[in-house]
Amino acid sequence: MVSTFRSSFLLLLVSLFALLAFASESDHKYQTDEQVTLWVNKVGPYNNPQETYNYFSLPFCHPPGNAGHKWGGLGEVLGGNELIDSQIDMKFKKNVGRTTICIIELDATKVKQFRDAIGKSYWFEFFIDDLPLWGFIGEVHSDKKNDKIQHLLYTNKNIFVRYNGDQIIHVNLTQDSPKPLEEGKALDMTYSVQWIPTDVAFSRRFDIYLDHPFFEHQIHWFSIFNSFMMVIFLTGLVSMILMRTLRNDYAKYAREDDDLETLERDVSEESGWKLVHGDVFRSPRNMVLFSAVVGTGAQLAMLVLLVIILAIIGMLYIGRGAIVTTFIVCYALTSFISGYVSGGMYSRNGGKSWIKSMILTASLFPFMCFGIGFILNTIAIFYGSLAAIPFGTMVVVFVIWAFISFPLALLGTVVGRNWSGAPNNPCRVKTIPRPIPEKKWYLTPSVVSLMGGLLPFGSIFIEMYFVFTSFWNYKVYYVYGFMLLVFMILMIVTVCVTIVGTYFLLNAENYHWQWTSFFSAASTAFYVYFYSIYYYYMKTKMSGFFQTSFYFGYTLMLCLGLGILCGAVGFLGSNLFVRRIYRNIKCD
Known part of the structure; x- marks a missing residue:
């Protein structure tokens, strides 16, 4: 214990x-001739990124004795990484010709394991000096003449290491010598290492893993511009149209007229958000x-x-x-x-x-x-x-x-x-709640809540594609400057849309605006989850219960957090708006 x-x-x-x-x-x-460790990490179906297994779950050459493990922290463990020392001989700046790692004696069990893995397009991941290497374990060869399908296992790995001075800059891996999997055969598993000098700076060594054409494509910039224009439109809507309406309302409610007939006419025509001033600050359920x-x-x-x-x-x-x-x-x-x-x-x-x-x-x-x-x-x-x-x-x-x-x-x-x-509160809460009149269907809280997430989702739609692609399709997401800008746009759009929805709801004399403003903003997450269903079936080749459950489980976790985040921001913005408008009217 x-x-x-x-x-x-x-x-x-x-x-x-x-x-x-x-x-x-x-x-x-x-230092020259210093041992460099090749860490083996995991294998799994290429189309199912989360379905990964220990590299030695397949009958590869297992290092003798207790191989060392490398733990990189909490996030690495949660990410499903388990680095194991391969114990192959690799020294800094020392080329290695084709050398035998081990000989695999194929029996029925090993043949079945390798064939199943090759048939599912298993890939593997290695690390050298924290730089990843990837490759497939084999290939499927179709013999059309004999109408046969052969599963071939790659038996030789060529490792290319580029270095600058005393630091490793880039690593690459190629494979050859595919051999058929036949029971009773022995496969000689080999490797080679070649060291190549380069003038690339150490600080730039990760750039090769970044897909600049994909993330910095013109459509990415266009989506940012489109979202920015949406922000201008919505803020203009709130500041020009909405506030103009409020100024007219203020003028009507603040008007003091000694003419009894005019006063009675104004009272009889009075409607909208002013009538619920005695209930609008009632605590939500x-x-x-x-x-x-x-x-x-x-x-x-x-x-x-x-x-x-x-x-x-x-x-x-x-x-x-x-x-x-x-x-x-x-x-x-x-x-x-x-x-x-x-x-x-x-x-x-x-x-x-x-x-x-x-x-x-x-x-x-x-x-x-x-x-x-x-x-x-x-x-x-x-x-x-x-x-x-x-x-x-x-x-x-x-x-x-x-x-x-x-x-x-x-x-x-x-x-x-x-x-x-x-x-x-700017207005005193009355003891008896005011009855809420029935309004048209599009002014009900459920419709206002459901429609409130459309524009915020539209502002992040393109960015969600890049985020989903990076997480589910092996791309490194690095454009966090874009993400910061899109996040700020999302917050502004969410606040503006929620304020408009809250104003419409109060004008319908419905004072239950707190939860409605929350759900109106939180509904963005509903559209994101709906988009994830489209992305799963149209943009990926994932399959199987394992990957499907992980995909929709992780996406649900993301959407719950996004919904709570947007809902809170929407409510806090609406709360400031409501307090502001009721502060300027005469409350009984």
Whole structure:
């Protein structure tokens, strides 16, 4: 028990300082003839990125004895990486001719394993000095004359290493000598190494993995311009048309006329958002849950902004699992924000069960992710995949939540309650709720909520394609400057659309605007998930229960976070708008 706790605590420290860890790796230097390690990582079907297995789950040449393992931090483990020392002889600047690694004696079991893997287009991943190498394990050859299909296994690996001075710049791998898989045969597995000098700087060595034509294509710039024009249109709509209407309303409501007939006529014609001033600041239903989702959404908004900025500054895409590690650590450190926003809102609305609100705020999003992750982890364990999260890693994540995230959320709740002050609503809330008249179908909360996410989704539609492609199709996403710009556009569009929807709802004399404004903004996530279904069937070749469950499970986790984030931002923007307009009218 003590050793388990010590190992978990050590892994926690490694995870917390992961950024520093992979920063030091960027200075790898080697002496001539110094041993360079080839790390084998994983294998799996090429079309199913998350369905990965230990490299030695296939009967390849296994290194003698206990091979060394390399752990790069929490994010690397969660990403399904398990680096094992291949123990092949490779020294810095020393060429190696074709050399035998081992001889594989093929029996019926090994032949079946290799044939099944080749038939499913299995690929593998190696690492040399933190630079990846990829390749397929074999190929399928069709003999049309004899109407036969042969499965050929590549038996020779040629490794090319480019170096500049005492540092490795680029690695590449080619394979040849495909041999048929026949029971009773022996296959000689060989490799060769060739060192090639280059003048490419060490700081530019990762550029070769970045697909500049794909991410910086003209359509990417066009989508940014299109979203920017949408922002101008919406802000113009809110500032010119909406505020002009409000000025007319203010003029009507503030007019003081001694003419009794005119006054009676104005009162009889009075309608719209002014009539619900006695109910508009009534506390929303399920205040505990509402304050929790708004607080969590405010934290997620700050978290995404922080992670994007760190990715731009630190080029986190270079390190294996660096983005995931940064996200988890920053989530824990920003938990104060969720507690502060939730506690302040709950206190201002007269809530008494603040402990319940605090616990729900601190555990809402993590436990939703845990529930989805538990189901996916069970599937991964059943399949024996590297995507299964080890128990020790789960302990580390729980320790981060229990000893960092939860206390910060508690502190934020206490500070938010004490600093929130008394309710300062511009209008007094009446004791008896006003009945809500029936309106046309397009002014109902459900329709307003569903339509509210269309324009925000349109502003991020193209960027979602690039994000999905990078995550599910082996491309390295590195244009975080684009992502920052699109994220800011999304926030502005979400606030503007939610304000317009809230104004229409109040004009329909429906004062239940809080949840409606939240769902109106959160519905963006519904359209993203709907798009993910289209992307799965039209843009990928994924198949099988394992990959399908992981695809839609991870996408559901993403959309839940996006929905809570957008919903909170939409509500907070609408809240400022509502307080602003009711501050300028005469309330009874």
